[in-house]
Amino acid sequence: MATPNLIDSLQKNGLLSVADVESARQLQRSTGGQLLEILVRIGAIDEDTLLQNASEVWGIPLVQDAALPQDPEDLTNATRDLGLNDSWLASRQAAVWRSEDPDGHAVLNLAACNPLDPAIQEEFDRAFSHYADKRNGSAARCVLSILSKSQLETIAAVNHAGTQDHHESADSSDLSRLKELAEEAPIIDLVNQIFSAAIKHRASDIHIEPYEKFFEIRLRVDGVVQSWQRQPISKFDAVSTRIKLISAMDIAERRLPQDGRQSIRLSGQTFDLRVSSLPGAWGESLVLRLLSKHQSLPTLSQLGITGRGFDEFTTALRQSNGIVLVTGPTGSGKSTTLYTGLQSINDGQKKIITIEDPIEYNMERVTQVQVKSDIGLTFASGLRSILRQDPDVIMIGEIRDPETARIAIQSALTGHLVLSTLHTNSSLLAIPRLLDLGLEAFQIGAAIKAIAAQRLVRKLCETCKVEESAPDQLDVLVHACDSSVVKYILRNRDDVRWCRHVGCPSCAGTGYSGRTALFEIVRIDQVVKTAMMTSPSPMELERAARQQGFRRLAEDGLDKAARGITSIEEVLRVVGDERAMRMHDDRDENHL
Numbered sequence: 285m286a287t288p289n290l291i292d293s294l295q296k297n298g299l300l301s302v303a304d305v306e307s308a309r310q311l312q313r314s315t316g317g318q319l320l321e322i323l324v325r326i327g328a329i330d331e332d333t334l335l336q337n338a339s340e341v342w343g344i345p346l347v348q349d350a351a352l353p354q355d356p357e358d359l360t361n362a363t364r365d366l367g368l369n370d371s372w373l374a375s376r377q378a379a380v381w382r383s384e385d386p387d388g389h390a391v392l393n394l395a396a397c398n399p400l401d402p403a404i405q406e407e408f409d410r411a412f413s414h415y416a417d418k419r420n421g422s423a424a425r426c427v428l429s430i431l432s433k434s435q436l437e438t439i440a441a442v443n444h445a446g447t448q449d450h451h452e453s454a455d456s457s458d459l460s461r462l463k464e465l466a467e468e469a470p471i472i473d474l475v476n477q478i479f480s481a482a483i484k485h486r487a488s489d490i491h492i493e494p495y496e497k498f499f500e501i502r503l504r505v506d507g508v509v510q511s512w513q514r515q516p517i518s519k520f521d522a523v524s525t526r527i528k529l530i531s532a533m534d535i536a537e538r539r540l541p542q543d544g545r546q547s548i549r550l551s552g553q554t555f556d557l558r559v560s561s562l563p564g565a566w567g568e569s570l571v572l573r574l575l576s577k578h579q580s581l582p583t584l585s586q587l588g589i590t591g592r593g594f595d596e597f598t599t600a601l602r603q604s605n606g607i608v609l610v611t612g613p614t615g616s617g618k619s620t621t622l623y624t625g626l627q628s629i630n631d632g633q634k635k636i637i638t639i640e641d642p643i644e645y646n647m648e649r650v651t652q653v654q655v656k657s658d659i660g661l662t663f664a665s666g667l668r669s670i671l672r673q674d675p676d677v678i679m680i681g682e683i684r685d686p687e688t689a690r691i692a693i694q695s696a697l698t699g700h701l702v703l704s705t706l707h708t709n710s711s712l713l714a715i716p717r718l719l720d721l722g723l724e725a726f727q728i729g730a731a732i733k734a735i736a737a738q739r740l741v742r743k744l745c746e747t748c749k750v751e752e753s754a755p756d757q758l759d760v761l762v763h764a765c766d767s768s769v770v771k772y773i774l775r776n777r778d779d780v781r782w783c784r785h786v787g788c789p790s791c792a793g794t795g796y797s798g799r800t801a802l803f804e805i806v807r808i809d810q811v812v813k814t815a816m817m818t819s820p821s822p823m824e825l826e827r828a829a830r831q832q833g834f835r836r837l838a839e840d841g842l843d844k845a846a847r848g849i850t851s852i853e854e855v856l857r858v859v860g861d862e863r864a865m866r867m868h869d870d871r872d873e874n875h876l
Contacts, residue, residue, distance in 0.1 A: 291305060293337055294337055297337070304323065331434075335432055353381040358383065365415055366414070376401065379393075393427050396430070396431055397430070438513060463529070466525040471523060485512075487505050488507075489503070490573075491504070497517055498516060500513075506740075521567070527559060538563060547577075556574075557573070557574060559571070587800075588738075588803060598628070602629070605698075609704055610737075611711055611738075613709070621736065621738060621801070626647065626679055636651070636676065637653065637673055639655060639678075639679070640654065668691060679703045679704065680702065683705070697731055710737045711804050716820055732808045734808065735806050738802060738837075739859060740800070741800060741801070743800050744796060744797075748790070750786055765838050765842055802855070805834075838855070838859050842855065
């Protein structure tokens with residue numbers, strides 16, 4: 285068998301460690317099973333990397349997702365023609381189906397997770413010889429391929445379309461039996477496949493949602509939820525139990541929401557797993573987030589801050605005291621911007637302390653404190669203790685109450701640089717929000733150095749994007765921008781390049797790959813301070829900020845769309861509410 289050669293190849297390429305192979309062999313001796321499966325199960329290597337190398341070493345092609353069967357008859361006809369048994373195929377992690385090649389000729393696909401298994405090779409050879417004899421030499425062409433576990437599950441879902449299997453769910457009330465199912469190899473492998481898919485597609489969140497006849501697995505990729513796979517509802521209880529077990533949650537509690545977290549190892553990497561469960565009509569809806577402990581941060585220039593905004597933001601970070609705020613809704617990348625800002629000033633000569641909920645990145649030479657409200661360690665109480673630790677720079681995960689806001693202002697005014705976030709729709713709306721929290725306008729003007737607002741937009745896929753003339757919705761976005769900014773972007777530059785999304789295999793057909801941020805950054809200079817003291821309305825504050833070159837989120841989006849980084853549709857999707865608000869403000873101002 286060629287497995288040892290594959291192991292040698294993986295080790296030679298630095299994809300497997302000697303310690304991982306030895307651990308897998310020990311587990312194999314005690315529990316049985318195939319070595320390659322065990323390596324994936326213990327998180328030593330991800331399945332995609334393993335199969336890609338197996339294909340190269342064994343000389344057997346991988347099954348492409350586009351070639352998977354869509355019609356249950358393609359499966360049943362092939363099984364019948366070859367005289368194979370569905371139960372035997374399932375036990376060997378194999379599948380057969382009929383298809384056609386591009387020329388319309390019939391093809392029999394024989395695929396397995398381990399096609400070098402002697403039992404599979406022997407049975408496939410026998411079945412195909414028998415089939416060829418029946419057809420008197422006119423049999424379809426036979427193709428042997430390597431199948432992934434997730435593809436095998438997809439085929440199983442097609443094969444059982446429209447049917448319900450209550451075999452496992454019948455025992456769902458028996459917690460002992462349910463725990464046993466959750467610790468069996470098929471369920472462990474399925475959960476690992478879900479994690480591997482999330483890593484492969486760069487998903488920020490995994491959604492597992494039960495319905496009457498199936499449960500659906502969806503991935504949030506670049507901010508948009510996409511369906512990945514459906515599974516029979518009979519497997520849901522075991523899958524949810526497995527996830528709750530590895531995230532230290534109570535498997536007996538299904539009536540109340542729960543939160544869990546744990547460190548797990550996948551594909552040779554260590555991840556923080558955070559899980560939230562919410563009871564629904566057909567079972568618990570689960571949302572999972574995988575955070576790599578070794579994830580690298582972007583640089584400030586890679587965030588998407590450009591031009592004047594970049595200069596203003598970096599200047600504020602270099603100050604010895606004051607507050608730098610980043611605003612925006614949940615999921616807009618505020619924390620990443622703060623961490624990147626900290627990284628840019630973390631030169632080893634400053635004492636940096638953070639208080640967060642939760643800690644999302646582990647940073648060297650930074651003391652990071654986790655909020656624990658259940659024992660009284662809140663943002664406010666933690667911040668008071670941090671001030672006794674002789675810090676130069678303090679990062680507060682979020683200013684959410686008057687006490688935290690007051691201590692942050694006092695810290696900035698007594699010689700500390702404070703970085704924090706605030707939930708507002710725009711940078712300038714942070715000022716009335718702080719006033720609502722009980723701060724005085726003179727305190728805000730004295731302490732705050734800069735405020736940034738941001739949104740994340742998907743970047744067009746570099747592989748498949750195509751240039752186009754002015755987009756249809758360009759006028760809609762232009763109406764949300766200042767005329768002088770529009771004139772500069774569209775008329776006074778020679779690098780305008782409109783592009784639209786198409787879709788290709790490298791971007792999973794979406795036309796987008798990766799994200800960048802739209803920013804609006806305002807420096808609290810004397811003009812803005814004066815406006816703040818006299819009439820802190822959004823229109824008056826913006827009028828003052830315009831004198832320093834301030835740009836709205838929509839205007840930064842127009843600039844990035846004009847350079848082919850993203851599309852007009854994507855900018856409108858993200859700044860839609862802000863666009864409507866700005867247009868309303870403009871109409872009110874013109875009316876006055």
